[in-house]
Amino acid sequence: MSTKTNAGNFFEDFRIGQVLAHATPRTVTEGDIALYTALYGSRFAVNSSATFAMDIGLEDAPLDDLLAFHIAFGKTVPDVSLNAVANLGYADGRFGEPVLAGDTLTTTSTVIGLKENSNGKTGVVYVRSTGVNQRGEMVVDYVRWVMVNKRDTSKPAPEPVVPDLPAVVDASALRVPVGLSLEDYDTVLAGSPYLWDDYEIGEKIDHVDGMTIEEAEHMMATRLYQNTAKVHFNQFEQAKGRFGKRLIYGGHIISLARALSFNGLANAFKIVAINAGSHCNPTFSGDTIHAWTEVLDKVEFSERQDLGALRLRTVATKDLPCADFPYKDADGKYLPNVVLDFDYTVLMPRRVG
Template sequence: MRKATTGNYFEDFTTGLEIRHAVPRTVTEGDAALYIALTADRHPLHCNAEFARALGFERETVNDLLVFHTVFGKSVPDVSLNAVANLGYADVRFGVPVLPGDTISSTTRVLGRREARGGETGVVWVRTVGVNQRGEEVLTLIRWVLVNKRDPESPAVEDDAPEVPESVAPDALYVPEQLDLSAFSAGITGGRAWWGDYEPGERIDHVEGMAIEEAEQQIITRLYQNTARAHFNAHALQGTRFGRRVIYGGHIISVARALSFNGLENAVRVLAFNGGTHSNPTFAGDTLFAWTEVLERIDLGRDDAGALRLRLIATKDADPATEDVPLRVTDERGRERYHPNVVLDLDYTVLMPKAPG
């Protein structure tokens, strides 16, 4: 009887397969503090208990992206241990807020698959759902992953790639029932702009840059119990395309979101990811910058808040505030691609208070 697992390969995934992931995770105050230490995130709902209580919560809530990474990390040993890359996200919806002490469990269902050219890999689409100890949904997400085949000579599979939604519908956005913005204080956030101050088409350069170091990405990826060998096994990666460890794409999202606080200070919480692409790899030593394009103002039918649909772009080693960094370029074969310094293109939605009075 084999005691250790080598993870699932492309051939092991069948459409409709359901996987209950091992080792549910209790998220603690220590996790939340370490997340701040490794990302410099300043959103007060996640670090200021008095601010959170003033908005109707029992205490400060766990950062939305820490919840995302925890649910995601639980799926890695079963879904992407043998992945080449995580290719994209869709229909990512944030549910009931998580408080320190809550325990998160994750399950995954395979939505479809498609063999890649060359026959050595294939793309697998999955939906992963995270729930708390009461069975309340805290996150649901679709992602698609390029996974190695166990045997490159194995027969080709039928292409049953699913259609994924282009965006999360406004009526599917979850606003916490206990949220009360009557006591929201811009003096706490430092923000000067409200929901109605953001115009579609507006661009916000977030000014600061943040270098990514090997040690921090190792620590934070371990925090999420993400075991993907692309982030850890330097020995096994020596003969691969990059020959070195790649920074976990979720860490890029977290750093870019933390940088975006400068200009989006009043955003209360993340409601959804409509779609996202890790457009180029990031490595230790790279410096990240970020800018945001306002895509849409969404009226939620509330007097106190609306939603903003935003496009968050992260670049490496190129400051978009002072340097010309086009989003896309044409390569030598005439194909349009992301500029090599663009590492993240994330379409997401946040909850933003309306101006008081």
């Protein structure tokens, strides 16, 4: 048989400092934005209305930050995680230039850590991935780590290297969109009267609503990002695996949780950082996702009295509403119904005067 096809990289194919230039630049269209809205129902006004966005100084309605993240992430899959067992976590993620319809995104990754697992069959690969637009401007930059199968279990393990990653993205690294002016920010159109000043550290918000995942929509969403991971599509192979069915891309759960968070955080209009994130348990078609959010910290900008940032932890569960839900057991392990623990930072208007 021809060997022109790409089987993807296995654990022993990676090396520290290796740079992976990912194929298939992606020009984002209005159609992508409409499909993303249809899949998740996100209602944040700045992403939904060009008029609203321009009223606060932006050039046009930007893409939902997570749509830009997923597109950049999807580019990395054929080179980083085609042979993955699981995507384990995220850290040190920053969002840069807003992405508009018509922009073209390209992604490059650098291997920054390697550690073989004790079973000798898999290892963890750490990469920093950077997505840029057609002008070479950073739109998203993040670290993720993924468990990858070995091709040959007899291969010796590399010297383990585990990167030292920050627990939270420093406030000085948070990027405020150029030209952002909140004088005409309309809380009625945005959907909530609650601004930065109204939230307290330690406050927990039950987002109340739930959303059931259908088989077709999670596969359509993953194809939208050109994510080629077999575990999401190939039922023939997955029927023989641990779960016997297709796994749902973890980013799908992040987007569902973010869309659900509108009810309680409608004025959290832009994500500026991903501090940490874990996909705690797998999700499947038919699961119903709920979410709640805890306010971890509040950030003030010395040069902006009209704008603040909230550090948030959003926890998503499957088939279990979140009100007063303990998400870890007595030993600190995630309970089976917990599918996402996502620590991120958002911008939110402040009251002036």
